[in-house]
Amino acid sequence: MTRLILPDLTRFEEWRDLLTEMRSETDIPHGSGMWEVDAGITEEGLAQHIIVSAHLMDTSRPAPQGRVHATQFWVTDDEDRLVGFLHMRHELNENLIDRGGHVGYGIRPSRRREGHASAALGLALEHLKALGVDRVLVTCDDDNVASAHTIESQGGVMEDVRNGTRRYWIELA
Numbered sequence: 001m002t003r004l005i006l007p008d009l010t011r012f013e014e015w016r017d018l019l020t021e022m023r024s025e026t027d028i029p030h031g032s033g034m035w036e037v038d039a040g041i042t043e044e045g046l047a048q049h050i051i052v053s054a055h056l057m058d059t060s061r062p063a064p065q066g067r068v069h070a071t072q073f074w075v076t077d078d079e080d081r082l083v084g085f086l087h088m089r090h091e092l093n094e095n096l097i098d099r100g101g102h103v104g105y106g107i108r109p110s111r112r113r114e115g116h117a118s119a120a121l122g123l124a125l126e127h128l129k130a131l132g133v134d135r136v137l138v139t140c141d142d143d144n145v146a147s148a149h150t151i152e153s154q155g156g157v158m159e160d161v162r163n164g165t166r167r168y169w170i171e172l173a
């Protein structure tokens, strides 16, 4: 069963292997939140990433300038192995409405087409519903067939394509 867990410093080696595999393909999909790794794929880098992520999800403090509150998740499989990342924005700002949406994700190349992205997005929808969000925006590049299928599998209805980005809404009734 696919699960969403919070980043964990004690799992540095697994995280390093996951990130290294994902970076070997192209760059990490920005929407998955991993742009926060400023200090590189090191223990210090993960520690910093966890601090930044903790701040971003802490709704008792204002979000950093220009950002909205968000939760960084790691995606795991039924044996608790790391298979990807998911970044869930709690609300939308101007930039997210146009392009980023509420949820971004990436699954490591060796574990694709096993249903993890669809399941992870479904779990994120439950989290967003619990936060009081009733309409979720998920976007993907117009030519990203895999991501478009993932969004459609979770009930996404396309509104439009803006500058090459497909914009889908998912109603959480």
Ligand SMILES: CC(C)(COP(=O)(O)OP(=O)(O)OC[C@H]1O[C@@H](n2cnc3c(N)ncnc32)[C@H](O)[C@@H]1OP(=O)(O)O)[C@@H](O)C(=O)NCCC(=O)NCCS
Pocket (backbone or CB within 6 Å): 029, 031, 104, 105, 106, 107, 108, 111, 112, 113, 114, 115, 116, 117, 118, 119, 139, 140, 141, 144, 145, 146, 147, 149, 150, 153
């Ligand atoms: C997009 C991505 C997350 C999909 O992950 P995944 O775990 O392989 O997706 P799933 O196994 O849940 O499959 C979801 C749907 O996409 C379809 N799909 C997956 N890969 C596909 C591909 N390469 N071509 C066509 N369809 C594909 C599946 O058949 C499934 O469709 P269905 O529900 O109609 O059967 C993964 O390809 C990825 O990480 N890509 C790079 C990063 C990225 O593009 N992230 C999204 C940014 S918006």
